[in-house]
Amino acid sequence: MSRRRRNSVHAALNCDDVLFEILLRLPPSTISKSIIVSKNWLRVICNPRFRHIYLTKWGQEFRLLGFCVCNFLYLGRPRDGLHRPPWEPALPFLSTCRDGDELKHSGILKQLGYFIDCSNGVILSGRHPKTYIVYNTMTKQQYQLPEPQQFYKTLCMALIVVEHLDDVLYKVIRARCESRLKLRNNVSIETFSSQTGQWKQTTLMCSTPFALCPRTTGMVVGGVVHWFAMWGKLAIYDPRLGDRNVALVKLPGGLLSVEREESILGESHDGNLLFGSSNTYGMEIWKLEKEAEVHPPPRYSNCTHFNYTWTPVCRISFKTMWKQNASLSMHHSKETQILSFLPRNSASVYVRSGWNIFLCNLKTRMVELVHYQGRGGAISWESSKVVPYFLPAWPISSALPLQHGT
Numbered sequence: 001m002s003r004r005r006r007n008s009v010h011a012a013l014n015c016d017d018v019l020f021e022i023l024l025r026l027p028p029s030t031i032s033k034s035i036i037v038s039k040n041w042l043r044v045i046c047n048p049r050f051r052h053i054y055l056t057k058w059g060q061e062f063r064l065l066g067f068c069v070c071n072f073l074y075l076g077r078p079r080d081g082l083h084r085p086p087w088e089p090a091l092p093f094l095s096t097c098r099d100g101d102e103l104k105h106s107g108i109l110k111q112l113g114y115f116i117d118c119s120n121g122v123i124l125s126g127r128h129p130k131t132y133i134v135y136n137t138m139t140k141q142q143y144q145l146p147e148p149q150q151f152y153k154t155l156c157m158a159l160i161v162v163e164h165l166d167d168v169l170y171k172v173i174r175a176r177c178e179s180r181l182k183l184r185n186n187v188s189i190e191t192f193s194s195q196t197g198q199w200k201q202t203t204l205m206c207s208t209p210f211a212l213c214p215r216t217t218g219m220v221v222g223g224v225v226h227w228f229a230m231w232g233k234l235a236i237y238d239p240r241l242g243d244r245n246v247a248l249v250k251l252p253g254g255l256l257s258v259e260r261e262e263s264i265l266g267e268s269h270d271g272n273l274l275f276g277s278s279n280t281y282g283m284e285i286w287k288l289e290k291e292a293e294v295h296p297p298p299r300y301s302n303c304t305h306f307n308y309t310w311t312p313v314c315r316i317s318f319k320t321m322w323k324q325n326a327s328l329s330m331h332h333s334k335e336t337q338i339l340s341f342l343p344r345n346s347a348s349v350y351v352r353s354g355w356n357i358f359l360c361n362l363k364t365r366m367v368e369l370v371h372y373q374g375r376g377g378a379i380s381w382e383s384s385k386v387v388p389y390f391l392p393a394w395p396i397s398s399a400l401p402l403q404h405g406t
Contacts, residue, residue: 019044024054028061051394062343062390066093066100066372070115070385072215075128091115091125094374101373103137117217119161121391122170128155136168137391145172148199150190152176158218158225170194173225175212183209204237206246219265221273224303226265236303247303251275252310254284266341276349278338282317286310314362325367331356340388350388355379
């Protein structure tokens with residue numbers, strides 16, 4: 001290569017605009033390794049604008065640190081309820097990698113209380129009905145929310161996390177849960193915003209009576225919250241632009257899972273809601289698709305202005321699945337159930353058999369044992385929620401602060 005040509009290539013790579021376009025074309029498997037090329041490459045890759053454009057084109061990848069465990073018997077117990085024994089941690093963590101080991105042994109989990117939910121690397125923990133803590137593993141920042149203004153004897157929650165420029169913004173939603181005999185057309189919620197640093201009470205309205213299922217957390221897809229409701233319904237709430245309407249959608253009825261024992265929600269690779277259910281015979285997975293009632297649709301429509309349709313994704317018999325994976329016969333028991341979806345993933349799902357956790361490929365039906373460090377045999381699986389904890393797989397040069405009101 002001639003000297004003049006080398007100089008022109010060097011000049012091009014030192015131009016931010018040219019380097020921006022070059023790096024934008026690198027696949028995800030390469031982009032994370034490119035930060036060691038030079039400080040200039042690191043600066044461009046870690047720029048919030050580059051990250052937003054790159055993830056819009058290629059999508060976000062995640063890495064599993066482990067599984068968080070929440071025992072509902074302790075999280076919201078009454079004063080005279082069951083007490084947690086001293087030897088049992090408030091937030092058990094089943095680590096699956098070195099980063100998970102560091103998180104487990106750092107001592108921070110002992111300060112957070114009981115696990116409630118997580119999203120984009122942010123953990124929501126605490127104890128109902130007054131104490132809540134938000135912790136960002138990427139930045140090692142911890143923030144205790146002010147005490148809520150409303151008292152809800154039974155409730156469900158939701159955690160919304162978004163990245164905006166150099167800040168990680170979040171909202172925590174507490175929703176009142178009524179008993180089965182008290183179906184109403186409205187529900188009281190209280191929302192904490194990291195931008196205001198305050199709780200705000202709101203009453204949501206629905207065209208038909210409903211009640212939210214207690215001790216559950218909402219699945220957030222594209223900023224829209226999805227809660228399980230009583231009588232086989234799904235409650236959909238879009239908090240954007242101050243909307244106060246709730247849409248009710250009947251959950252699909254499957255062949256294998258007519259009598260559901262486990263039900264979970266997740267997000268597909270194309271940004272739709274996934275619903276999975278299982279019983280002793282097998283599991284079924286569905287995708288919720290929506291279509292605007294008017295065409296062309298307005299720039300913003302609340303959740304009640306859509307027609308919702310469930311589309312079947314797959315149906316798997318546990319008996320057939322284990323026959324196909326005979327090499328794992330020593331690791332599974334007669335009891336198998338669906339456990340959790342992966343973030344923005346329609347190809348795989350976690351299942352549990354005994355205290356072992358497996359990753360099941362929905363297309364091939366092949367199952368892989370997930371190795372973890374922790375006392376899985378000591379977990380009360382019937383009264384606990386086990387949630388995979390993922391971190392966004394993206395390099396950072398400086399920690400993004402958790403923004404909250406001052």
